[in-house]
Structure formats: structure tokens, C-alpha cells
Amino acid sequence: MAGENELRDYLRRAVAELHEAREMIRARTEPVVIVGGSCRLPGDVTSVESLWTMVTDERDAVSTPPADRGWDRGEAEPTGAFLSDVTAFDAEFFGLTEREAALLDPQHRLLLETSWEALTRSGFDPPALRRSRTGVFTGLMYGDYYHSMRDRVPDSERSTLMLGSSTSLAAGRLAYSYGFHGPALTVDTACSSGLVALHQAISALRNGECDLALVTAASVASSPVVFDFSRSQGLLSSDGRCRSFAADADGWGLGEGVAVLVLQRLSDHERTELPGLAIVRGSAVNQVGRGPALTQPTTASQRQVIEAALGRAGLRAADVDVVEGHGTGTPLGDAVEVRALGAAYGARRPADRPLLLGSVKSNIGHTQAPGGIAGIMKTALAMRHGVVPRSLHADKPSELVDWQAANVRLVDAATEWPERDGPRRAGVSSFGISGTNAHVILEQPAPEVAARAGGQPDPVFRRRRHWPERRGTGDQ
Numbered sequence: 001m002a003g004e005n006e007l008r009d010y011l012r013r014a015v016a017e018l019h020e021a022r023e024m025i026r027a028r029t030e031p032v033v034i035v036g037g038s039c040r041l042p043g044d045v046t047s048v049e050s051l052w053t054m055v056t057d058e059r060d061a062v063s064t065p066p067a068d069r070g071w072d073r074g075e076a077e078p079t080g081a082f083l084s085d086v087t088a089f090d091a092e093f094f095g096l097t098e099r100e101a102a103l104l105d106p107q108h109r110l111l112l113e114t115s116w117e118a119l120t121r122s123g124f125d126p127p128a129l130r131r132s133r134t135g136v137f138t139g140l141m142y143g144d145y146y147h148s149m150r151d152r153v154p155d156s157e158r159s160t161l162m163l164g165s166s167t168s169l170a171a172g173r174l175a176y177s178y179g180f181h182g183p184a185l186t187v188d189t190a191c192s193s194g195l196v197a198l199h200q201a202i203s204a205l206r207n208g209e210c211d212l213a214l215v216t217a218a219s220v221a222s223s224p225v226v227f228d229f230s231r232s233q234g235l236l237s238s239d240g241r242c243r244s245f246a247a248d249a250d251g252w253g254l255g256e257g258v259a260v261l262v263l264q265r266l267s268d269h270e271r272t273e274l275p276g277l278a279i280v281r282g283s284a285v286n287q288v289g290r291g292p293a294l295t296q297p298t299t300a301s302q303r304q305v306i307e308a309a310l311g312r313a314g315l316r317a318a319d320v321d322v323v324e325g326h327g328t329g330t331p332l333g334d335a336v337e338v339r340a341l342g343a344a345y346g347a348r349r350p351a352d353r354p355l356l357l358g359s360v361k362s363n364i365g366h367t368q369a370p371g372g373i374a375g376i377m378k379t380a381l382a383m384r385h386g387v388v389p390r391s392l393h394a395d396k397p398s399e400l401v402d403w404q405a406a407n408v409r410l411v412d413a414a415t416e417w418p419e420r421d422g423p424r425r426a427g428v429s430s431f432g433i434s435g436t437n438a439h440v441i442l443e444q445p446a447p448e449v450a451a452r453a454g455g456q457p458d459p460v461f462r463r464r465r466h467w468p469e470r471r472g473t474g475d476q
Contacts, residue, residue, distance in 0.1 A: 032264070037122075052378070058389070060365075068465070089110075089113070103153065124212075134182045137187065139196065139218075142226070192436050193369040196438050199284070202263070217373050220256050242393070252328040257368075259370035273452060277450075278380040281313035286301055297333055317349055332400075333431075358410070376442065395412060
């Protein structure tokens, strides 16, 4: 009898441990829902929906720098895709004095405003999230505000200006302002920073480190240094436009932007009536390693990161019909990317269903850190509407690629999403000059989820101009 009781106890423990192991595996692979988002992108784009309007209207946002930057460049004035009104901010709304706001990097200011909008549009009340296990994952490249402005402020304010320009404080400032208790970190992998931050947020949600995640990214130039560097290296396009994957591509067109997404585990989202932009089925990050040169991409590493993302999503290459490419418009980089897509996707799908490829950079330029998140937003709306927008400035595809052999087609005209049984799926790529690659697999949410209305109305920010004007002579 004693032996039978011991056997029963053993079996009970074994069943419990098996159940626990299954739950751990499920949690580590659980899909994540992109509940909603907000943005500031070139062309006066201030929402996911207005970005969709821009790409379906087939417009680009190339211009000269706004006058409020104070860049006196003469004949060397750069062209690119700029944000307007980056000096404006509602300091009082976020509990800051006017002077504190002037000493705060515009990237930080815009992240405060867009994160509030993203939360409310997703159905959350920001004050109610105080002390919650909400994480902040920020992609940021630049901290040049301090160097641009230090001679305009007194010595006594330079420490405040330095803190206001710190990239490491960008995520921490958001967590502090909202009272979040989840992880808060800033990622800098250059152009892939936004998607790498998204990957980190997904891991934190699956590991139980947070229950909600803000993924934020920003690139706003406080000085023309990045334009001067890109020009000196022969990287800038002739007219400031990204001709992604085009035969006449001649360099990147730099852009600016701020983008925010709100993420939640699928199991948590299913217990709510919140909206949903897209479902993240899988993501992956890797590194070029010892490539031909420090900043040169490789086909092998990009193919590997795509295959890893598909594996984590539990999907085959043929399950994905569209890829939002990195597509900076550099002839070498674009050719490497198409070859990697051909190896990872094109070779493993029917010849009569080529992979469809485009890039939002043809509309808003290479916005750098937030570029991957802008691609997520565009792709989410493309899945919802069943239309793949035209990729601009690419009437003739790159001749450095055998497109037929790759089984990839550049979307040079608006195209209906291919019909299939099951939900629409797409990949989004982002490759950093740092050598860090990222790829994300998106899936269309259920129609009833996509149709849900957003959350609260946007706040009315009473924005005033904040840009240090005084030239410091020191405190005498």
C-alpha cells in the first residue's frame, strides 16, 4: 500500500512539473500584440493613420531644414526629410519649467508627448499605470544637443543640459515621468536601434519582467553633423531621397522621426477589449561579426537573422508574402539585402508567388533609429487594408540583383495583398551600420480586434518654443 501511495505522489509531481515546463515553453514563445502607437514623422505625420495616408498618396517629405534649427549652411544646406516644429513642447503638462524644457533634448521632449499619445490611443490611462510593471525600451542614436547648445547657456546650467541630452536617460526619463517600475533601457545599434528595442521588449514580456511595454525610438538632428559626415563619405543621395532598391539609387536620404508602440502579451490582450495593430509572431537579432569591413553588411548574416525570426515564429518562409525592407538606397546595401531575402524567402516559395518588397524610406527618408518602427506601422496598416503600397523612386529595379532568380518583386505600383488561407503575414527588416541586424515577423490580428476603436482623445498640448538663445559667458 505504501508503495502505491509513493507511486501516486510521484506521478502527481511528474504531471505538475510537466505542466509547468509546458507553460514555460508557451510563455517563451507567446505572440505579442502591438496594441497601438503614435509618431512624429516627416511630412507632418502625427499618427499611424496619417502615415498610411502619406504612403497611399505616394508622397515623399524631402525638404530643406526648417528655419527654427538655426543652421546657417549657405550653399551647403542639406536636403532631407525633416520634422517640423521640434522646438515646441508643453513643459507644464509634464511638470517641467520653461527653462528645464529648453535644456532638454528635443528627442526626449517628443518621446514624452508621443508616448502619452500612444498609451491613450491604445486605451490606457497613463496616470493609472503609475507603479505598474510597465517597461520602456528606447532606440536612440544621437546625443548632440549638448554639444550644439553648450555655448548658448551659462556654465551653471551645463550639467542640466548634459543630463537633458543623455541617451541613457531617455528611457529612464519616461519611466520616471510616468512612474513605471518595469525595465527601462536605451539601445543604440545605429539604424536598427528601434527594432532591436522592440526585440528586447518582446523578450522582457515573455520572461515576465514586465506586463506592458513601451517601445520608443527617436532621431532628431540638433546640428548638421550627421549630414556633413554622410556627405564627406559619399553616402548622401543627390537630392535627399531614398531610392530604395532602384537602379539609379545613389545613396541614402537622411530623415528624422519619433515613433512609439505599446506592446502586451497575447494572453493578457485576449482578456481585454483593447484595439490591436498587429501581432508579433517572432523576432531575432544578430551581428555581422568579422565581415569584409566594419560597416559593410553581409548576405549571410541577414539570411540567418531572417531564418531565426521565422524559426521563433514557428513559420515557413512561404507563410510570409511581404517584407518591409531596410532599403536605404545605397547600391551595395540594397543588393546585399535582396540577395539575403532571396535566399531566406524567395528560394523557399512557389515561383508564381514572389516575395513582395518595399520600403517606407522612399517616403520619409532614412529616419535611422525609428526607421524600423515606422516600417512596422506601415506594414500593420497594409495588412489591415490588404494593399501593399508603392515603393517610390524605383521605376527600374537595381541591376545589381537577379530579381527573377531571387524570386523577389519590388512593389513599384500599389498591389493587392496576395490571397491566402489564414492571416496575412509580413517581415520587417532593420540593419544597423553597427553590424547589428533585426528582423520581425508580423501577423494580421483577428478582424474584430483590428476593428475596435482606439482609446481616449489626444491631449491638447499647449506647446511653446524651447531652444536656448542666450550665449553663456560664464557666471561671474
